[in-house]
Amino acid sequence: MPAPGANDRPIVIKRVKKVAAGHHGGAWKVAYADFVTAMMAFFMLLWLIANPDKQRLKGLAAYFSPTISDTSPSTPVMGTSEGAGGQARRSSNDSSRANGTPTSEAATSGAARGGTADVPDTSMRVLASELQIALDAVPQDQARKNVAIEPERAGMRITLMDTDKQSMFRPGTAELNPFARALLAKTAAKLAQAGGQIAIEGHTDATGGGQSDANWQLSGARALAARQAMIASGMTPDRFAEVVAMGGTRPVFPDQPDRAENRRITIVLKAEAPSLPTDSSFKF
Template identity: 25%
Template sequence: MASRRKRHEEEHENHERWLVSYADFITLLFAFFVVMYAISSLNEGKYRVMSSAIMDAFRTGSVIAVQTTPPTGGANTMIEIPQTKPISKAIKSDHHVEETAKLGQLTQNLAKVMGPLVQSGEVTITQTSQGINIDIRDSALFAVGQAEPNQQSLPLMSNMAKLLADVDNSIKVEGFTDDAPIRTPAFPSNWELSAARAGGVVRLFQESGISPQRMVAVGHGANLPVADNATADGRARNRRVTISVQANNQDAAASEPAAATPTPNEVKP
């Protein structure tokens, strides 16, 4: 009787063994998600280093390597940025190309408007990296010893002003004289004469619609000659007004228009 009862207990089947496997599965699943969370958690220090490195690479265009060591002792991370053209420099380069093209077109238009004076040598138009320089001899604008533009020059100045009004560049008007002294009630010296001539051109431009905020008038007197005052031709070349249309480039804005002999794209007679 006892033997039958023992055999019956041994043959009894346990229907709850699946709980053990289920518990093991849940434990492994929990461990898996813990590991995934640990891997995906953001390391703030590493992120800042990487962000700074990328920004420096775009600014300078150089090759840099950033090595970071996670505080948990994991593998090092190496970030390499290949040498590329910096974005800021690319934008500046595109702007420079557009500005050069715009000023080139303006130079051609000015040459057409002032064609006869360019052919006679009374006007010289030069485009440089800093803008456009328009040198006009005083004989094309003023009577001897006077600062009021003559009637013959008014159509010229009006047509020039129409072209300059279509752009937004700053305009600098400079007056120059020869070294012959002048002493009149209106102009005690060449300083006053050169400044008054520059101011007269600026006033005509303003009356033709050019914003006064874009313009400045400067008188140099007999300083900065472009020829020898010992000859009549040299003195005639030194008595001039220079109109500078300054390029809207950041690099050019920091410097003054060149007073020396200009370079390419000079319109000659």
């Protein structure tokens, strides 16, 4: 019989603690979703490129074509984008004539239909802004402005018009008043900094008939008077390409032919060379 305490060894109980597998995060799901989205966009792009429908491709190109919309002038002028012959007529972009209240042509034409985007040159828009600030400094009737400036791709149109409270000429004559001379002096100072040829259009109201000899003669004499005033303000004579008499054939308000705004001088600046291409739409 073994001696007491000979086999008394300590009993060790081992307890194994089971730990469940750790939870994986969901970041992989986000990455996978991004991958699937990118692949879908890639295959859609391949499908669009392989699509033989040229009209659909042209519409897609027009959607991504750059369009810049300028703010309409404070007194919009309708119907004055046509009138000067030669260079000034070729710079016109408005082929429609509205009736009733005047409207201004949008800065871009045809881009939404997949055509040519007529975006004004950046230098023309900057010059138009500077000229507007300079002309606004000339004291005038605040209720209705005498000035409308429209930058275009081919240049810029500056319209100086009468209002019912402020005229530019002595009634029935081609004699400029001090107000008109101040406007033309500011205009000449700004346009002297830009290149390009200048055309001047003279317009009268339709008193006595838009096609009357008196209106044709008066509109031509007023256009010449504006040219002489600009030359006296520092503009060189070689800058002027055309002086055009329009009579009363291009009223701002066709349904109100005797309205004061129909009596106006339009100065058309033809830019030397646009910085943007003629057609900014995509080609396929």
